[in-house]
Amino acid sequence: MLTAFAIFSDGLVYAAYLFLVAVGLTLIFGVMKILNVTHGSFYAFGAYGAATAAGVWFDRGWSDAGGLLFMVGLAMLIGLAIGIVLERGILRFVYGKDEVVIVLVTYAVFLILEDVIVLVWGPRSYAAYQPMVAAGSIDVGDLTLSNYDIGMVVLAAALAAFGYWALKFTRYGKLLTVVIFDREVAAAYGINVKVIYTVTFLIGAMLGALGGAVMAPKISVTLGIGVEVIVLAFAVVAIGGMGSIEGALIGALIVGFGRAAAVHLVPQVELFVIYAVMALVLGFRPHGLFTQPAPRKI
């Protein structure tokens, strides 16, 4: 019983993390059909930005709640800045090329940004544990849960609900749905697809940085954190169906619970359970759980 509850709570927290890092990736893929490898860089920049912000803020002994806001704010600002440079400076020149070629372009940028991180922050690790400590913990039965983790689950749930609402009930969301469905028809109806692309990319970049900022207090912010995230986020998105927000949510839950179960029951398989689940799902549903098969064009 205790194990079951532990699996449930760990799984939920891990799913929240996965959803936070995957939602930006799936949004950009859905709208722009770009598998954005730089998403890992956005995450890393977000985490480094947040760690820097935490250092500046808490060294002065200012209030804890404001500190977290400052961390998230600075991280998202960095995400926005890099997003603008990337989209305006590079990506807009390769729209319309092969999807695989664009993946490689973002991979190249990812490599460059990995070294930019070293140039800016140096090779040492950073910690931003203060918000995690300040939030404290609560005892539920025999288990101790961190309030910060609970907050993360709430944030992920709120983000999912907000995303759903924004896509279904706002003007921009409806425009986006049209572009996702068919870019050319959308353009023919007078939707400014280029602006939608830019805005979507910036939102995706900020979401990636947000994921990094939220995770920063829980991890050691060090080199190579972006590499892991991009592969994980891709697995989640592929399970759910590329470009679908509901898919990202379901994928995050499946992977989250799958990994938590593996950690508690068979720790040896922890590292690859995610990819095994992904291979299994794709074996039965080649394009993920939540996508319609595309018509074959002759």
Next chain:
Amino acid sequence: MASRGTLIGAAAFAILAAGAPLLPQWLVSLSTIAFANALVVLGLVILWRTGLVPFGQALFYAIGAYAVALLGRYTPVRDVFVVVIAGAVCAGIVAYLVGFLLARYREIFFAMLSLAMSMILYGVLVKTETLGSTDGFHVEAGSFFGWRPQGAMRNLALFWLVLGCCAVAAVLVARYFRSVAGALAIPVRDNEIRVEFLGISVDRLIHLKLVISGILAGMGGALAALAVQHVDPQMAYWTTSGGFVFVTILAGAGSVAAAFVGSLAFELVRSIAVDLLPGAWQLILGSALLLTILFLPEGLGSLYARLRRRKEETAP
């Protein structure tokens, strides 16, 4: 029917093999690794021509390398020819098995699913204590039909072995490109449904290509393991695959020779860049990749073709 390209290639191999004893030690070691990796790149070129980008070729590379390492550890088999073939066969079998899943996918899904496969192997290797976990383990030095060279002679012998494997692979792959299955690569990339209408199963064609590229990658991995005398899980990590993809783009998929020249150039630039600018290696790599994609989408190999075309235009 030896064409001019074949003759030039044969001459290049002969000169390299004969000149190797005159080269400095470091260059011989570097070329050994470069040509071992070129075999993997050659496998990537085969898939690339159909429009597929395998982002998980490190899977087969690592299988080949670990097969050699395990043979050295648990069996008395040391002969380099046997272990390299064993590595290639193991990788080919794995490629055949994962091919049943992978061959159904195209484009990004193919790229990422193959990546997931290699990450599964990476996870298994990291978690397996008996195989040295993240540290990997030592690979026994091989023997050449009972001959056990030491020191500089060993490096030379390995270099000749790698050259020989490359020459065989180059001839076979060039022949494959001219065969019907090889020639269908470009039609599949352009429009695979039309190829299906011709009565050819594209999935099976891609399955075959996967096995061939898996065998080549396994052979490359086996040779690299012999040359470095060490294997570790990093060989299966996706950044390793990324490196192979990188060389493929840089070299272009136009010809067999491009894979070898590209791989050699890559290793040279890498060792120089790491020497001069240790912190900026990925920056250089990424910038070169970006510039290649933006300005030379067919790879460096296309420069040569472009020059030749220009010459033909000016000459009446």
